Amino acid sequence: MQVHLLLPEAELLRDSRHIGRLVLIVCLGAVVLSVPLLLLLFRNQFLKPVQRLNRALASMGQHQQLIQVPIQHEDEIGELSRSFNRMSLALQESNKQIRTLAFQDSLTGLANRRMFIKMVRREIERSQKHQQQFALLFMDLDNFKQINDTHGHPVGDQLLARVANIIQGNLRADDGLSRPIVSDNPSGLARFGGDEFTLLLRNMESALDVASVAKRLLSALAQPIELKGISCYAGSSIGIALYPHDGTSVEELIKHADLAMYQAKTSGKGNYQFFSKSLATQSLQQARLVQRLHHAVENQAFELFYQPIIDNHSRDLVAVEALVRWTDTELGVVSPGQFIPLAEKNGMIEAIGNWVLEEAARQLQTWKSAALPSIKVAVNISSIQLQQPGFTRRVMALLARYQLAPQDLYLELTETGLIQGQEQVMENLYELHRRGTRIALDDFGTGYSSLSYLQNLPIDILKIDRSFIINLQESNNGLILSAIITMAHSLGMQVVAEGVEDQSHLDFLTAEGCDLLQGYLFGRPSPANDITARLTNQHPGTFRPSPA
Numbered sequence: 001m002q003v004h005l006l007l008p009e010a011e012l013l014r015d016s017r018h019i020g021r022l023v024l025i026v027c028l029g030a031v032v033l034s035v036p037l038l039l040l041l042f043r044n045q046f047l048k049p050v051q052r053l054n055r056a057l058a059s060m061g062q063h064q065q066l067i068q069v070p071i072q073h074e075d076e077i078g079e080l081s082r083s084f085n086r087m088s089l090a091l092q093e094s095n096k097q098i099r100t101l102a103f104q105d106s107l108t109g110l111a112n113r114r115m116f117i118k119m120v121r122r123e124i125e126r127s128q129k130h131q132q133q134f135a136l137l138f139m140d141l142d143n144f145k146q147i148n149d150t151h152g153h154p155v156g157d158q159l160l161a162r163v164a165n166i167i168q169g170n171l172r173a174d175d176g177l178s179r180p181i182v183s184d185n186p187s188g189l190a191r192f193g194g195d196e197f198t199l200l201l202r203n204m205e206s207a208l209d210v211a212s213v214a215k216r217l218l219s220a221l222a223q224p225i226e227l228k229g230i231s232c233y234a235g236s237s238i239g240i241a242l243y244p245h246d247g248t249s250v251e252e253l254i255k256h257a258d259l260a261m262y263q264a265k266t267s268g269k270g271n272y273q274f275f276s277k278s279l280a281t282q283s284l285q286q287a288r289l290v291q292r293l294h295h296a297v298e299n300q301a302f303e304l305f306y307q308p309i310i311d312n313h314s315r316d317l318v319a320v321e322a323l324v325r326w327t328d329t330e331l332g333v334v335s336p337g338q339f340i341p342l343a344e345k346n347g348m349i350e351a352i353g354n355w356v357l358e359e360a361a362r363q364l365q366t367w368k369s370a371a372l373p374s375i376k377v378a379v380n381i382s383s384i385q386l387q388q389p390g391f392t393r394r395v396m397a398l399l400a401r402y403q404l405a406p407q408d409l410y411l412e413l414t415e416t417g418l419i420q421g422q423e424q425v426m427e428n429l430y431e432l433h434r435r436g437t438r439i440a441l442d443d444f445g446t447g448y449s450s451l452s453y454l455q456n457l458p459i460d461i462l463k464i465d466r467s468f469i470i471n472l473q474e475s476n477n478g479l480i481l482s483a484i485i486t487m488a489h490s491l492g493m494q495v496v497a498e499g500v501e502d503q504s505h506l507d508f509l510t511a512e513g514c515d516l517l518q519g520y521l522f523g524r525p526s527p528a529n530d531i532t533a534r535l536t537n538q539h540p541g542t543f544r545p546s547p548a
């Protein structure tokens, strides 16, 4: 059976439109509802972790610290977070290494110069705020160069590491140690460079407190240090600057402590010295002196004076000591006692010494060619000159150039120059002696060498320091002089007495059998012409004390 339902077309169309609208509304509703949901999902799953990573990245760049993000997903974002954490750790590690290299001294593990400057800057800010004072100590080892040169750099390095330990071991918690900003080191101690150590002591109420720390460190560093069977005496000198009294900036405080240290060294080493304004003036004067000395070296603005040396048996003038003189156009007369040590410290002694040798040889050749009584010339040699490998060769070439024999030249060296005992010094000394040059040991008695030590060295003449003769009346000087003369003779050396100023000196030295005499009694250092005149008028055995 078939049923035919007849509906009007309009009605049908109306229903289908209604259904269509319904479907559209449902679809639109679904879209409207799902977009925020999808957005929420997108934000939580993707945007938020990426933003978190971005913030962590920015913070890492800004604070340079270790940042770790939580891993909340096991997807690509989770993997990205893991990679970020790994990178942050690696960055932190290399950052630490860079800071260590930049702020820590690799040899001693102490803070380095850069770190120390930061520490002083921080300490200034702190002390300014709390109205406190602090002390900056500048330490320099007294014998480092000598130990390093004699035993080599590995021993030198070991010594520096041991010194760092010794200083640290002698600092106490109540010394007011300033803490370093970076470094595992617990004290405000730094290796400033080479053999220089610096230390900050905060809240120092009185200079006495600082002095007691300095004394403690000096006495610890005065003890022998055993290194691979070698006993080394490092010794140290300390300069101290106080904030704010001696300076209010990092540069000023370091400069003033360094100056005070230099002063401590020049006044006998193994000492401490507080900065004072007069030190600053002295250092300006020194700087000017060094500058004028450079000028003098460039222009060879020196003169040579000669002081007679008399044979005590014949009373003839047998030699002269060449003594350098400098009259500066701005500073006036500057004594060699003042400028020779400066020249040694500032690399000018070789140029001055070479000029002196050349001029002395030229003058001796002039006297020789004038057929005057034959004399020798004694020239002072700095140990720095003797450290030059080509020194002997240059001396021999000079003698040949002026047709002089090696025996015409006496080279005067000081005890300290010899005692340093460097290989090259000894090599030159033995070679010069072997070739016939006579070696005189100058200023004997002012150093620490014993005659028994000196007997192993190629020394022909012993010059007793003038202080023994000038102060002959003082307690044991007569006995000491007599013992030195006897012992030197028994070792086959000739003896020269310097500083013979009056008849009592002459009588004593003659009675003791001293061989050669030098001093104001026989003539002050004077220009070559004076010696020429004396030699011209000299009759054998008549070189008498000069008129007062």
Ligand SMILES: Nc1nc2c(ncn2[C@@H]2O[C@H](COP(=O)(O)O[C@H]3[C@@H](O)[C@H](n4cnc5c(=O)[nH]c(N)nc54)O[C@@H]3COP(=O)(O)O)[C@@H](O)[C@H]2O)c(=O)[nH]1
Pocket: 307, 321, 322, 323, 324, 335, 336, 337, 340, 353, 356, 380, 381, 382, 442, 443, 463, 466, 498, 499, 500, 501, 518, 519, 520, 521, 525
């Ligand atoms: N490396 C070099 N050193 C040199 C040179 N020229 C000098 N010097 C050293 O400088 C120091 C001071 O020397 P100077 O002022 O020339 O003094 C010498 C004499 O004038 C002085 N003297 C001599 N006799 C007397 C005396 O009777 N009384 C007295 N009060 N002083 C006297 O002694 C100095 C000589 O000393 P020395 O050299 O130890 O024999 C001095 O250390 C010089 O060495 C140079 O060219 N190179």
